[in-house]
Amino acid sequence: MNSIPGRLQGNEGSGDNPGRSASVITRTKPKTKKPSLYRVLLLNDDYTPMEFVIHILERFFQKDREAATRIMLHVHNHGVGECGVFTYEVAETKVTQVMDFSRQHQHPLQCVMEKK
Ligand code: TYC
Numbered sequence: 001m002n003s004i005p006g007r008l009q010g011n012e013g014s015g016d017n018p019g020r021s022a023s024v025i026t027r028t029k030p031k032t033k034k035p036s037l038y039r040v041l042l043l044n045d046d047y048t049p050m051e052f053v054i055h056i057l058e059r060f061f062q063k064d065r066e067a068a069t070r071i072m073l074h075v076h077n078h079g080v081g082e083c084g085v086f087t088y089e090v091a092e093t094k095v096t097q098v099m100d101f102s103r104q105h106q107h108p109l110q111c112v113m114e115k116k
Contacts, residue, residue: 036115038091040083042075042098043110050076052107057083060097085116 040061042053050072057068061083075081086094091113098111 035087037085038088038113038115039085040091040094041080041112041114042071042083043112044075044079045108045110048102048107048109052102052105053109056098056101056109060094060101083111 042056053072053075054065054068057063057071058065061068063071063083071081071083084094085091095111095113098109102109102111
């Protein structure tokens with residue numbers, strides 16, 4: 001669509017255009033576009049300690065110990081698992097935080113995002 005549904009209104013002009021006719025489009029339909037959502041995923045590897053992955057899930061994804069352990073074991077057993085669902089910028093920030101923190105501790109843990 002290349003036009004906004006709306007109502008054309010005339011006015012008398014004002015400000016730097018006094019006394020002249022002017023027109024504005026006023027919106028009649030409220031914009032309610034929902035943001036796209038992205039899953040943040042952890043990938044399994046053979047070297048990152050289980051305890052470190054649990055810590056990541058607690059620290060960056062606000063999981064309690066039980067949920068963090070469940071997600072970690074799911075990734076360990078299935079190769080990939082979901083840490084959470086976020087808008088684009090939040091998901092991107094989580095991925096960067098996990099990757100930076102893992103690298104700082106010299107673990108090969110991989111974290112990615114995908115559009116839902
Ligand atoms: N597979 C790892 C191990 O046996 C544990 C692990 C779980 C690593 C989840 C990464 O995303 C991961 N130590």
